[in-house]
Amino acid sequence: MACKKVRNMENIIKVSMFESAQNRYASGVVNLWDWLFLEDYRTVLIKELRNESDLMKRRELKELLPAITVSCACSERRTEKIYEYTNLICIDIDGKDNPSISNIEDLKIKLGELPYIMYCGLSASGNGLFCIIPYADPTNHKNVFEAIKNDFEEMGIIIDKSCGDICRLRFLSHDTQPYVNKHAEVYTSKPKTKSNAVEYIYKPKQKYKTKPPKPRTLLIPNAIETFLRPNNFVLESATPLTKKQKVERLLNEITRNQVDITYYYDDWIAIGNIIKNMFGEEGRALFHKVSSFYPNYDYDETDREYSAMIIGRYRYNSDRLFEIAAEYKLISPIKK
Known part of the structure; x- marks a missing residue:
């Protein structure tokens, strides 16, 4: 029986921080683990964002939040300005893209059954989740993302397609009960273990690409x-x-x-x-x-x-x- 690949994520993971999504240049480097559990004056902004119903005000509040590049450390948000890779990929699961998922907290628990989920927590808006997944080859980032996207689609979960950008920003968020596994397995395109519970609960009716068989003779009158x-x-x-x-x-x-x-x-x-x-x-x-x-x-x-x-x-x-x-x-x- 082959050994499982396991990566120890206990050590410092350096990522670049940007003061806002409008900033082109990084303001410094932070430890990812410190960032994920950060609580300061900006936590209040996140609470206000989640309580705000006006879309314009929500957007304005979100723009005040700092952000990081989960997959790398870089001086600018450009691939040629990357100087260190984290071998991590961050995916977004937005509520509006997944109307069949009515309980975000339940989904968080189910995703924790996947061996390659290192972290899963609420997004800044509180209407979705983001997951951080370790993988082996950062030069193959987009292909890894596509494989993850396809795996999640098979479970009935749509993830944000823009996560394929290795320099993509992750806004500061706050979750008092995130899922954390610092010894998560390195993702491979064909994981040895899959969560049947996630697949059963969230897999929708099959999206057939061919026409259905001709209906049986009907009794409906003219x-x-x-x-x-x-x-x-x-x-x-x-x-x-x-x-x-x-x-x-x-x-x-x-x-x-x-x-x-x-x-x-x-x-x-x-x-x-x-x-x-x-x-x-x-x-x-x-x-x-x-x-x-x-x-x-x-x-x-x-x-x-x-x-x-x-x-x-x-x-x-x-x-x-x-x-x-x-x-x-x-x-x-x-x-x-």
């Missing part, structure tokens, strides 16, 4: 197109159907005939957001019903997704639902 026509009227009141009524009727017909229209992950998310935008919390049961015809339907995953949608601000045009239905030959294609 009348479904009739009541979805824009010029249709409710007989009792002689008034046109509202968009909400059209959506509700289409979904009811789909559930009545048990047709899976959530085969694609992106379609599933779009359908959920359309339901959320029109029905709010009352649409949760309907989303579960529509999702339940997917062969690998998972109640907990579906519920988490809908909870993330409820607090999210993603808007989808309801016409997307009819486009999806048309792709499954449930209605005629929408004329644009």
Whole structure:
């Protein structure tokens, strides 16, 4: 059995500090470990940032924070100005890129199961996490980043693609309960150990690249197109159907005939957001019903997704639902 590669991170790790993101030249060198656990007058700024709801003010507060280059020590933020490498890569997991992850603290715990995570803590905004990972060859930084990005995507986690820059800045942050492993394994492109717990909890429905198999013969009557026509009227009141009524009727017909229209992950998310935008919390049961015809339907995953949608601000045009239905030959294609 091969020995695991383990790197001792107890020693001083020199990184360059910049007074702000606008500064081109480094103001000095600091020990990474001191930086990660720093508490001073700037910690107050981080608290203010996390409590501020105005986007412009949040940006202004963030610009007041100093930052470091986790992957290197350099006199300027340019690769040709690097004079020492740390053999570390820092990745960002932003909440807005991962709407299915509703509990950041839970994710932090799960990521701690990965043997190559040296540090995992809250970002400056408090809406995401950053992880520091040791790796072997700094000359291969971008390729290592791509491998890590792909590994995390397989776990259903999207990481910020700009982390591939070896001189990228990491803003000062503060976390009273970070995950720390100073003896973390050196990352390899094919880690010997993977966290099944992380993969199970956060891996979304597969993002298929090919068209789904042709749906089985449907029992939906031709009348479904009739009541979805824009010029249709409710007989009792002689008034046109509202968009909400059209959506509700289409979904009811789909559930009545048990047709899976959530085969694609992106379609599933779009359908959920359309339901959320029109029905709010009352649409949760309907989303579960529509999702339940997917062969690998998972109640907990579906519920988490809908909870993330409820607090999210993603808007989808309801016409997307009819486009999806048309792709499954449930209605005629929408004329644009």
